[in-house]
Amino acid sequence: MKKALFILGTLLAIVACKNDSKKTSESTIQSESEDVTKYPSDVISFMDEWKILLGDGTHTDTLMNYEKKGFFYVSNDGKTDWVVYKTPNSGITSRTSSNTRTELGQLKHWTPKTGGKLTGTLKVQHVSTSGDARVAASYSVVIGQIHSDEGHENEPLKIYYKKFPGHKKGSVFWNYEINTEGDNSERWDFSTAVWGYDMSVLGSNPNTYPEEPTDGIELGEVFNYTVNVYKGIMYLTFISDNHETKTFTKNLISSEYTNDSDIPEQIRRLYAVIDRDGTEQPNAYAEELQYFKQGAYNQTNGKDPETNMIWSTGAEIYNGDIEKQYANGSYTEVWFKEATVGVGVSPDK
Incomplete structure (x- = not known):
């Protein structure tokens, strides 16, 4: 027993x-x-096609298995992994800009005639809560670009999201910057509304805002854009649930702004304060090398509005202290869950 x-x-x-x-x-x-660790390259696989500049000045050409907390990393909203691009109002930026960015830059270059294609599915989580309502760039972020790498190095496309403080809904619009004939100091951007307002809708004083757009996009609301450049023509498509799909075309190799009489009324009204009324080269961006950019290019900075009533937003920057800026709403944050980059295709396909 x-x-x-x-x-x-x-x-x-x-x-x-x-x-x-x-x-x-x-x-x-x-x-x-x-x-x-889950890296951005685990969520969006095209990271080997890009380099990146972060809002603290960090630059790297190798994005596979790369992250930097507070700027470029992965977050999950309870259902989906997203790549986060976050940048303060004030930090270290590129040689040609006063604005910080955590933004991808395409390694491959192309011309409008050879073409290229970029897509992104995203939601904007935050834009700066400080700025000057009279200044067009205030409270906005660029979420996708085509950038020229030659000549004036201007931008034939910048896609924006902008939301005034106190509004529930913001605006999505896109800008075309002329490839200026002669002196580039006369350059300007023509702005086209997608949902909500274009860039020219402003407040009457620093803290007075226009009416909230009825068809705008909320923070955290998902939308998608496609930029397809094929044989010199740029085709844009914007899609969001509960919003009308919008499409646009723009010729990048033949200008519509070669004469003084071609300058749009929007430009004469908006840019009068900084005296810009240039015309464009007849072939626009035809022979210049271009590349895509994607992420969060913060358009709100701490520069005195009196120096430039289009681009100097006078936002809070806390002496450039990034931690304090993040704690007090002086930053922008954009989340992407899907994106692709490749060659331009016929719009009929």
Whole structure:
């Protein structure tokens, strides 16, 4: 009897050890799984096609298995992984800009005639809550671009999201910057509304805002854009649930702004304060190398509005302290869950 009890006890001890070992093994696996970092390149696979500049001045050409917390990383909203692009109102930026960015720059270059295609599905989570309502760039972020790498290095496309403080809905619009004939100091952007307002809708004083757009996009509301350049023509498509799909075309190799009489009324009204009324080269961007950009290019900065009532927004920057800017709403944050880049295709396909 004692022998039987001894054998039974031994067997129970072995089973218990096995169970404890199994629990320990499962716990270890779970712990290891929780510690695994998910990188932006795990969410959007095209990261080997890009370099990046972050809002603190960090630059890298290698984005596979790369992240930097607070600027470029992965977040999950409870259902989906998103790539986060975050940047303050004031930091270290590129040689040609006063505005910070956490933004991808395409490694491959192309001309409008050879073409290219970029898509993005995103939601804007935050724009600066400070700025000057009279200044067109205030409270806005650029979420996609075509940038020239030659000549004046102007931008035939910038896609914006902008929301005034206190509004529930913001606007999506796109700007075309002329490839200026002669002196580039006369350059300007023509702005076209997608949902909500274009860039020229302003407040009457620094803290007075226009009416909220009825067809605007809220923070956190998902939308999609496609930029397709094919044989010199740019085709734009914007899609969002509960909003009308919008499409646009723009010729990038033949200008419609070659004469003074071609300058749109929007430009004469908006840019009068900084005296810009240039005309464009007849072939626009035809022979210039271009590349895509995508992410969060913060358009709100701390520069005095009196120096430039289009681009100097006078926002809060807390002496450039990034931690304080993040804590006090002086930043922009954009999340992408899907994006592609490739060659331009016929719009009929």
